[in-house]
Amino acid sequence: MKIIVAIKQVPDRDSQVRVDASGKWIVDTDLQYAMNESDAHALEEALQLKEKTAEAGGEVIVVTAGAESAGTVIREALAKGADRAIHILADDLPSRDSFGVASLLAAAVKDEKPDLILAGLQSEDLGNGQTGVILAELLGLPHATLILNVEKTDIGLRVKRELEEGWFQNIELPTPALLTIQSGGNKLRYATLMGIKRAKTKEVRQVAAASLGADVPAVAVLEQITLPKKQKSTQMLSGSPKEAAAALVEKLRLEVHVL
Amino acid sequence: MTVFLPTFAEPQRFSLVEKLLFAAMAVASAIIFGRRFGAVLSKILKSKKEPAFHLFPIGPRIRDFFLEVLCQTKVIRQRPLPGLAHAFVFWAFLAFALVTLNHCASVFGLGFLDPAGFIGRFYFYIAAVFAVACAVGIFGLFVRRFLVRPKWFGQHLSWESGFIALLIFVLMATYLASFGISGTGTSIRLLWWIHTLALLTFLPIVPYTKHLHLLLSPVTVFLSRGGFSQIPPLAGDEDFGLVAGTDLTQIVSLQAYSCVECGRCTEHCPAANTGKLLNPKEIILGLRDYLNDLGPQSDQPLLGKYNSQEAAFQCTTCGACEFQCPVGIEHVPILVGLRRGAVNTGEWQNDHGAKLFLNLERGSNALGISPTERDKFIEKQQLPLFDGTQEYCLWLGCMGGYDPKGREIVADFARVMNHLGTSYGVLRKEKCTGDPVRRLGNDLLFQQLAEENLKAIAQNKVKKIVTICPHCVRTIQEDWKEYGTPPEIEHHSEFLARFADKLRVPQVPRTWGPGIEDTPLTQSPTPEPGNDKVVFHDPCYLGRYRNVYEEPRTVAALAGNLVEPERNHERSFCCGAGGGLAFLGEETGERVSNVRAAELVATGAQTIATACPFCNSMFRDSLAPQGDAAPQLLDIAQIAARNLPPANSGANNH
Numbered sequence: 001m002k003i004i005v006a007i008k009q010v011p012d013r014d015s016q017v018r019v020d021a022s023g024k025w026i027v028d029t030d031l032q033y034a035m036n037e038s039d040a041h042a043l044e045e046a047l048q049l050k051e052k053t054a055e056a057g058g059e060v061i062v063v064t065a066g067a068e069s070a071g072t073v074i075r076e077a078l079a080k081g082a083d084r085a086i087h088i089l090a091d092d093l094p095s096r097d098s099f100g101v102a103s104l105l106a107a108a109v110k111d112e113k114p115d116l117i118l119a120g121l122q123s124e125d126l127g128n129g130q131t132g133v134i135l136a137e138l139l140g141l142p143h144a145t146l147i148l149n150v151e152k153t154d155i156g157l158r159v160k161r162e163l164e165e166g167w168f169q170n171i172e173l174p175t176p177a178l179l180t181i182q183s184g185g186n187k188l189r190y191a192t193l194m195g196i197k198r199a200k201t202k203e204v205r206q207v208a209a210a211s212l213g214a215d216v217p218a219v220a221v222l223e224q225i226t227l228p229k230k231q232k233s234t235q236m237l238s239g240s241p242k243e244a245a246a247a248l249v250e251k252l253r254l255e256v257h258v259l
Numbered sequence: 260m261t262v263f264l265p266t267f268a269e270p271q272r273f274s275l276v277e278k279l280l281f282a283a284m285a286v287a288s289a290i291i292f293g294r295r296f297g298a299v300l301s302k303i304l305k306s307k308k309e310p311a312f313h314l315f316p317i318g319p320r321i322r323d324f325f326l327e328v329l330c331q332t333k334v335i336r337q338r339p340l341p342g343l344a345h346a347f348v349f350w351a352f353l354a355f356a357l358v359t360l361n362h363c364a365s366v367f368g369l370g371f372l373d374p375a376g377f378i379g380r381f382y383f384y385i386a387a388v389f390a391v392a393c394a395v396g397i398f399g400l401f402v403r404r405f406l407v408r409p410k411w412f413g414q415h416l417s418w419e420s421g422f423i424a425l426l427i428f429v430l431m432a433t434y435l436a437s438f439g440i441s442g443t444g445t446s447i448r449l450l451w452w453i454h455t456l457a458l459l460t461f462l463p464i465v466p467y468t469k470h471l472h473l474l475l476s477p478v479t480v481f482l483s484r485g486g487f488s489q490i491p492p493l494a495g496d497e498d499f500g501l502v503a504g505t506d507l508t509q510i511v512s513l514q515a516y517s518c519v520e521c522g523r524c525t526e527h528c529p530a531a532n533t534g535k536l537l538n539p540k541e542i543i544l545g546l547r548d549y550l551n552d553l554g555p556q557s558d559q560p561l562l563g564k565y566n567s568q569e570a571a572f573q574c575t576t577c578g579a580c581e582f583q584c585p586v587g588i589e590h591v592p593i594l595v596g597l598r599r600g601a602v603n604t605g606e607w608q609n610d611h612g613a614k615l616f617l618n619l620e621r622g623s624n625a626l627g628i629s630p631t632e633r634d635k636f637i638e639k640q641q642l643p644l645f646d647g648t649q650e651y652c653l654w655l656g657c658m659g660g661y662d663p664k665g666r667e668i669v670a671d672f673a674r675v676m677n678h679l680g681t682s683y684g685v686l687r688k689e690k691c692t693g694d695p696v697r698r699l700g701n702d703l704l705f706q707q708l709a710e711e712n713l714k715a716i717a718q719n720k721v722k723k724i725v726t727i728c729p730h731c732v733r734t735i736q737e738d739w740k741e742y743g744t745p746p747e748i749e750h751h752s753e754f755l756a757r758f759a760d761k762l763r764v765p766q767v768p769r770t771w772g773p774g775i776e777d778t779p780l781t782q783s784p785t786p787e788p789g790n791d792k793v794v795f796h797d798p799c800y801l802g803r804y805r806n807v808y809e810e811p812r813t814v815a816a817l818a819g820n821l822v823e824p825e826r827n828h829e830r831s832f833c834c835g836a837g838g839g840l841a842f843l844g845e846e847t848g849e850r851v852s853n854v855r856a857a858e859l860v861a862t863g864a865q866t867i868a869t870a871c872p873f874c875n876s877m878f879r880d881s882l883a884p885q886g887d888a889a890p891q892l893l894d895i896a897q898i899a900a901r902n903l904p905p906a907n908s909g910a911n912n913h
Contacts, residue, residue, distance in 0.1 A: 012621055014629035034621045076620075079703075190616035193603035193703040197496050 001053050001152065001175075003046040004109055005062045006119040006132065007039040007077060009070040013124055023224050025094050026125075035073040038120030042181035044188050045150055046118050047081045053152055059083045061112065065104050065209065067091045078199035079191045085202070090209035097220040098126075102134035107214035108207060110139070116157070117178040121146060126222075129180070136178035143178040144171050148185030160185070265439025267374040267383035270448045273366050281366045284459050291463035296474070299466055299516055306555040309508040310494035313485065320481050327585070328477045334585045337523060341403060342585075344396035348427065351386075351393030352473070358386050358434070359458065362451075387435060394431040397424050411522030411540075419468050426464075429457045472519045472586050479517040480587035482510060487804055488578050488591035492741050493599075493702055500599020500700055504549060504557035511596070512555060514588040515546040524580030524590060529833040529855075530573045534848025537573040539580035539590050542566055546593070562597055568607065571597045575840050575851065576698045577799040577833035598700030607700075611844040615695060619704055623690045624657040625842060630688065633660040637685055640670050645684030647720035651676075653683045654726035654735070654748075657691050658872035664879060665872040668727050671900035672751055678903050679758055686719060692734040695839035706742060713743040724748040727896060729800035729871050730837070750801060752870045755899050756810035762899045763817060791819030793898075794864035794890075796855070796878070797831035798871035814895040815868035817902060822862045832858065836873035856881035860890060867892045 011017065012032040020027045035043075043062065050058045062077040064070050065088040074085045088104050090096070096104075109117070117139075119132030129145070136143035148168070149160040156174035162182050163169055209215075235251070237244040253259040273281075314320075326332045331349060335342035361372040373379040401424040404412065433454040440447055465471055484491070491508075493500065501507065507515075524539035525531045531538045545566035553559055562568045571594060580590040601607040618627035633655065637644070645652045653673070658665030676683055693708035712735075724746055726732060732750045739745040755762070795815040801807050808828050812821055826832045835841075835851030856878050859867050867882075867890050869875045875894055882889040893901075 014622060014631065016631060032621075187610065187613065188617055189605065190613050190701070191620060191703060192605040193493075193701075194499055194605065196703055 001049060001116060002057070002059045002112070002114045003049060003061070004112060004114045004117045005039070005043050005046045005060060005077070005082065006105055006117065006135070007043060007062050007064050007073055008036045008120070008123050009033050009064065009066050009073040010036045010124045013037075017227075019225050019227065023226075024222055025225065033069070033072070035076055036120050036123050038122060038181055038183045040120075040188055041183050041186060042118040042120050042179075043077055043080065043082065044186045045147075045181055046116075047189070048186060049116075049150060049152065050081075061086065061109075061114070063105060063108055064088065065090050065101055065108075066093050071204070074204055075196070075199055076191055078202045078204075079195035080189055081195065083202060085204045087204055087206045088209050088212065089206055094222075097218045097222075098128050098130035099134055099219045100216055102131045102138055103214040103216045104209055104212055105131070105135050106138040107212040113176075115175045116150075117141065117176075118150075119178065119180050121180045121182045132178060132180035139178070141176055141178045142173050143180070144173060145180040146182045147179045148182055150179060264384075266380065267387075268437050268440050268447050269362075269365055269370070269374065270451050271443060272368070278366055281363075281455065284455070285363065288459040288462045292466060295463070295466040296471075299471065302550050302555055303509055303512040303516065306507050306509045306512040307494075307505065309491065309510045310498075311492050312482075312510065319485070320483070323483065324477065324481045327480050327587070331585075333583075337583055337585070341400060344399045347389070347392035347396035348400070351389040351396075351431070354386050354389040355430075355434075357382065362454065362458070383438075387438065390431040390434050394428055394435070397427045397431070400424065401428075409522070409526075411526040412520075413522070417520070419464070423461070423464065423468070423470055426457045426461045430454060430461070433457070469519050472517050475513060475517040476519070476586035479513055482513065483587050484510065484589055484592065486737070488576065488581060489589070490592050490595050490697070490738065499603035500601075500702075501561055501593070501596035502600035502604060503560055504553055504555050506561075506596075506600065507546070507550070507555050510589075511546065511593060512550055514593070515543055515550060517586045518543045518547060518588060519586055520544070521585065523583040523585065524588075527579035527583050527830065527832075529575055529577055529579070529835060529851040532832075533846075533851050533854055535573040535846065536567060536570040538570070539594075542570065542590065542594065542597075543588055560600075562601060562606075566597065568601055571601065572607070572609070572612075572699075572843070573840075573846070574598075574838050575799070575833050575835055576838035578803045579799075579830070579833070582803050582829055595698060595700055598698075599702060600700070602700040603702055609843065611842060612699065612839075615699075615839065615842045616701055616704055619691055619693075619696060619708065623688065624661055625691045625695055626657055626661045628661045633689070634687075636660060636666055640666075640673060642669075642673055643684045645686050645719060645721065649682040649684040650723060651681060651683035652716075652719070652721040652724045652746075653685050654724045654728075654731055655685060655689060656726055656728040656731045656872070658876070659727050660689065662872060662876060664875050665727070668872055668875070668894040668896050671894070672727055672896035674900045674903060675755065675758075675762070675896060679761065683725070686715065686721070688715065690715075692731045693738070694730040694734040695842055697734060697738050698837065699839040705738070709739045709742040713739060713745065716746060717743075721746050725751055725754050727751050727872060727894070729798045729805065730873065733800050733804050750805070750807065750870070752801065752811035752814060752895055753807060755895060756813045759813045759817070762814070762902055791866065792822045792862070792864040793819040793866040793868050794822050794824055794859050794862045795827075795868045795870075795895075796824070796834070796859055796874055797828060798869070798874050799831065799833050799837055801870055802831050803829055811868070811870040811895050814899055815866075818866045818868060818893065818898045819864075822864050824858050824862050826858065834871075834874040834877040836877050841873055841876070850881070852877035852881045860885075865890050866898070868895055868898060869893070870895050 010033065012034045015031045018027045046060045050060050060082045061084050062074060062082045063086040064074060068089065071087060074087055078085060086108050088108050090104065117135065119135065122129035133143060133145060144159055144161060146162045147159045148162055151158045153172070156172060157177060158170065158172050159179060161169040161171055237247050239247065249259065331342065331346040334345055357372065361370050364370050372382055374383060401421065403409070404420055405416065433450045437447060437450050465473055518540070520540060522540055528537065528539050546561065549561060549565040562571060574594045576591050576595070578591055584590070615625060619625060623630045655669055659669040690708050690712050692712065693705040696704045724735065726748065729750055732748055735745050735748050793815050795812050797808060801811065815821060832855045833851060834855055867878060869878065869892065875892060878892055882892060
């Protein structure tokens with residue numbers, strides 16, 4: 001199976017994030033970066049599929065768009081077992097919308113003819129959840145989102161999709177297809193010394209974004225980034241313990257939406 | 260007045276038949292010996308060369324050889340009675356060198372020790388004294404092995420050991436029986452031939468059994484790695500640790516063949532003592548079996564048929580095994596090597612282990628907590644930031660920065676340093692020193708952490724570090740050397756011990772605490788430990804690893820009268836957290852920490868003093884079921900801080 005995995009380098013979720021002077025992006029000096037978490041699960045799913053099918057010609061290719069520094073997530077992916085990589089060099093990634101990024105990705109992989117494309121469900125910085133879906137449309141591939149597990153069948157794929165309230169949906173779809181992968185469906189592997197040493201000899205094809213001829217006008221424009229306003233509101237619930245508990249449950253369900 | 264002293268007798272002359280018979284037997288014996296010994300030597304020499312092995316400085320090697328081999332210090336000190344018995348046997352072997360040479364030469368009329376001459380008589384008498392000691396010794400050891408049967412010898416009775424013991428006894432008995440009888444006649448000839456038979460049977464058996472240590476162990480002791488629990492660097496791009504036979508180095512092979520199966524390692528192993536699979540003796544013997552069956556050029560994995568991966572990952576790296584070994588086997592580098600082989604290749608699949616590695620791949624600490632939490636702690640405790648001008652950098656470590664108990668220890672230590680006027684600061688950002696991943700064998704992560712930390716330390720111009728965690732001390736001082744030059748570092752026990760006098764007298768009268776009912780404020784303050792007993796638990800990484808035993812006791816004694824648990828100082832029993840195991844989830848069998856905590860509680864002490872945040876954390880969990888009945892558990896920093904005036908900072912909140 002030839003599988004392409006789209007990955008993105010994002011600021012580490014524990015970083016202290018500050019809005020920059022323009023109000024349109026964050027201050028990106030002094031930040032730690034890491035591979036987007038659902039992308040890591042997508043990569044893991046791809047690697048497990050390759051290991052399970054283990055036919056000759058099985059291949060996992062990672063593709064990313066970003067600045068030169070995004071090379072670290074590529075190396076990490078190669079160290080964990082991906083076979084080769086495509087790095088679309090774009091210094092202005094934050095200023096491109098999902099449609100723009102998906103267009104770049106589509107242009108970079110259009111000649112690869114993969115059996116399957118995996119992408120993370122959503123990124124940890126913008127969280128649009130759109131790029132994978134748009135990429136599928138641009139390539140004319142059937143797609144499914146929020147996928148936890150992928151199984152290869154004789155006629156295509158069988159996937160498990162996460163719904164709400166503990167419900168799941170099983171879908172069968174043909175290949176080639178695109179799936180966006182939700183975090184937590186599989187256990188991530190750690191990078192090993194052996195993997196890193198082998199990664200040194202694996203191909204990383206760098207291609208400048210401009211050369212892809214896929215620059216499209218923005219469909220969505222990021223107007224402003226603000227930190228969430230911290231609010232503290234205290235409500236005293238009265239009544240017997242039973243009544244107070246019932247009132248609490250109702251508030252948690254209907255007002256706070258955590259139940 | 261003549262005193263009748265029996266003379267040693269030997270046959271005066273030998274017939275041609277006897278000469279030929281002896282020659283044939285000796286040659287046969289030598290050939291059998293030579294072939295097997297040659298094969299073992301060949302396996303050792305054909306193993307990979309040990310990377311970064313330095314013969315020099317040779318002084319310590321000679322010293323250790325003299326003490327451990329010739330004087331048998333470790334053999335005797337760690338198991339006195341059997342050790343002494345063994346020492347007698349060993350010294351007798353040395354003393355008998357000339358006797359044996361003379362015995363064989365005399366067949367051909369070339370004997371050089373004349374039983375009637377002054378030198379000969381003197382020498383034979385000296386040897387006789389040793390012979391008596393040896394006979395008594397070997398008899399005692401025989402009784403121990405076959406009648407007393409200590410449990411760490413295992414269930415299986417070693418008949419080869421029994422046979423060898425018999426041969427040694429026969430050699431000594433025939434020697435002693437040769438005193439005071441006539442040099443002519445059949446009895447002396449019979450004794451001579453029995454002695455010869457025993458000798459020529461003994462020789463070829465040696466390389467087929469653990470008695471190979473007679474020849475190898477002096478070399479093994481001499482060629483030790485040169486440091487305790489010294490993990491060798493990886494050699495080149497294709498080295499991932501001990502994966503297969505081809506990875507075994509000459510030192511490891513030499514050590515594997517030197518094992519005498521005494522079981523001292525297993526006797527002191529926390530895993531072996533709590534029902535785990537791990538048995539350090541079996542790890543070494545597993546390697547020996549591998550070498551015997553497959554040799555050092557085989558591709559077959561070392562972890563599989565001969566040793567199990569599960570056992571290898573039950574080791575806390577406490578070092579008790581390596582410390583006890585009388586023949587110089589270094590278990591910890593071997594275990595870490597086996598782990599490296601499993602982790603660096605991705606063979607090791609473990610949920611907790613993967614989580615630890617992923618936490619450190621992305622984040623800064625082994626607990627997987629956001630670094631902003633450490634920032635908040637520093638702010639709350641008003642810890643000064645290190646700016647390059649202070650004398651000390653206080654290294655928090657993962658426990659000191661993120662664990663609630665570790666933070667209490669740091670806070671109290673900071674109070675003490677403030678009181679003493681020490682100039683110190685904490686780094687704005689720290690990454691885990693890498694200790695757990697180093698001991699688990701993840702060289703990729705360890706290299707990353709070591710290099711990043713060394714860079715940050717150089718940038719911040721840190722010259723001296725003091726820290727509360729012995730694991731940080733060890734890793735920074737020794738393991739980081741592989742990737743750069745670490746700064747000076749000491750453990751807070753070494754720091755506090757220097758100021759023990761200043762901390763001994765309470766600065767204000769104690770009006771709270773055990774034993775104080777009504778202390779008038781006009782009374783001059785006197786320390787009142789009363790009947791309070793305090794027991795100090797030696798952390799593995801401070802005691803055996805760093806040889807620091809008395810400094811923490813000096814500080815712990817501020818809390819009362821020091822008592823010792825049964826296993827103390829270099830025999831301290833691990834708390835179970837080391838080797839990365841604190842991060843690996845529930846253990847099988849009994850919890851190591853519970854066993855040790857029970858031992859500490861059994862001393863009857865009111866206070867258990869620790870000097871390592873991991874030990875503290877483990878015992879906190881072990882003592883929890885006892886609730887208020889448990890002794891109080893305090894780090895030595897907390898003990899030191901108790902005597903200070905009440906803090907004016909918010910250091911008591913967390």
